[in-house]
Amino acid sequence: MDVHPNIDTCIAHARPRVAVSSCLLGEPVRFNGGHSRDRLLAGPLSEFVDWVPTCPEIAIGLGTPRETLRLERAPGGPRLVTRKTRKDLTEPMTSLGAAKAATLDVDGYVFKSKSPSCGIHGIPVYAGDAAADRRNRGVFAAEIIDAHPLLPVEDEGRLHDDVLREVFLERIFAHARLRALLRDGVRPDVLVAFHSRHKMQILAHDPAAYGRMGRLVACAGVRGGDRLVALYADEFRTALAARATIGRNVNVLHHCLGMVSDHLDPVRRADLVEVIHEYQVHLVALSVPIALLRHHARGAAAAYLRAQTYLSPYPHELGLRNHVPS
Numbered sequence: 001m002d003v004h005p006n007i008d009t010c011i012a013h014a015r016p017r018v019a020v021s022s023c024l025l026g027e028p029v030r031f032n033g034g035h036s037r038d039r040l041l042a043g044p045l046s047e048f049v050d051w052v053p054t055c056p057e058i059a060i061g062l063g064t065p066r067e068t069l070r071l072e073r074a075p076g077g078p079r080l081v082t083r084k085t086r087k088d089l090t091e092p093m094t095s096l097g098a099a100k101a102a103t104l105d106v107d108g109y110v111f112k113s114k115s116p117s118c119g120i121h122g123i124p125v126y127a128g129d130a131a132a133d134r135r136n137r138g139v140f141a142a143e144i145i146d147a148h149p150l151l152p153v154e155d156e157g158r159l160h161d162d163v164l165r166e167v168f169l170e171r172i173f174a175h176a177r178l179r180a181l182l183r184d185g186v187r188p189d190v191l192v193a194f195h196s197r198h199k200m201q202i203l204a205h206d207p208a209a210y211g212r213m214g215r216l217v218a219c220a221g222v223r224g225g226d227r228l229v230a231l232y233a234d235e236f237r238t239a240l241a242a243r244a245t246i247g248r249n250v251n252v253l254h255h256c257l258g259m260v261s262d263h264l265d266p267v268r269r270a271d272l273v274e275v276i277h278e279y280q281v282h283l284v285a286l287s288v289p290i291a292l293l294r295h296h297a298r299g300a301a302a303a304y305l306r307a308q309t310y311l312s313p314y315p316h317e318l319g320l321r322n323h324v325p326s
């Protein structure tokens with residue numbers, strides 16, 4: 001297949017820009033002058049990701065050390081309040097979040113867990129001394145997420161779970177490739193080539209979006225234009241936000257098998273079918289049939305399969321997809 005040369009660069013070298021709560025990288029910005037350095041984020045992931053750190057509490061003018069904050073129940077919604085002096089910081093924190101959200105140009109966001117400013121899950125709202133409700137987000141994080149509902153977001157605690165980390169990393173690398181594509185304007189042939197590389201990955205996440213995106217791309221040469229590209233980008237982000245279930249992966253693995261089937265002898269073909277079945281019944285991890293497909297995709301006849309981002313959605317050094325589904 002003829003593929004625009006820029007696509008190779010944009011797919012192979014796209015490096016995610018990811019916003020992060022500063023304290024997670026080891027910056028001494030916490031209320032007590034300490035940090036919450038996360039060994040995964042500040043360590044191995046730093047080799048593959050450009051971090052964009054922000055500490056919203058420092059950004060609204062609080063220093064270190066400082067009073068701790070909490071969310072408190074109030075008639076118009078939770079307020080962000082200093083614990084002892086009872087200063088209400090909701091307004092400056094909301095304004096900061098809205099301003100950041102308006103200029104945010106990143107592929108994902110990693111927030112610090114359990115923070116009334118940065119937390120994204122289970123932040124308590126207090127009524128008196130008791131936590132009345134634990135289903136809230138931090139004030140800053142809520143502004144970002146409300147403004148960017150398709151942005152991949154996680155907190156550092158959840159990223160230590162293999163499955164959640166894999167989902168997040170797959171999405172930020174996909175967003176980075178899309179950002180690289182959109183950066184210089186998109187010719188119809190480039191959009192077609194980009195979509196062609198992502199077909200199996202999109203199908204594994206969202207078969208309905210796969211159909212819609214195929215129809216959009218088919219019109220690229222006819223009506224093209226910025227609106228079509230914007231629609232495509234939205235569909236792409238939406239598709240990647242859907243979960244790639246075992247059933248969808250099995251379907252895609254069989255599609256991939258079909259692309260190389262004619263070039264395999266019966267024994268190798270049967271091996272691949274068996275390994276896909278073993279993945280389906282939770283005996284092996286997704287990495288096993290993927291590794292076999294990558295091996296069979298080496299020949300010239302398998303160039304289309306080899307180019308699929310599904311086989312390499314992020315750098316293999318990250319070593320994911322190694323958990324057996326349960």
Ligand code: SF4
Pocket residue numbers: 021022023024029030031054055056057058112115117118
């Ligand atoms: S959790 Fe957020 S507000 Fe708190 S120190 Fe870390 S970056 Fe700053």
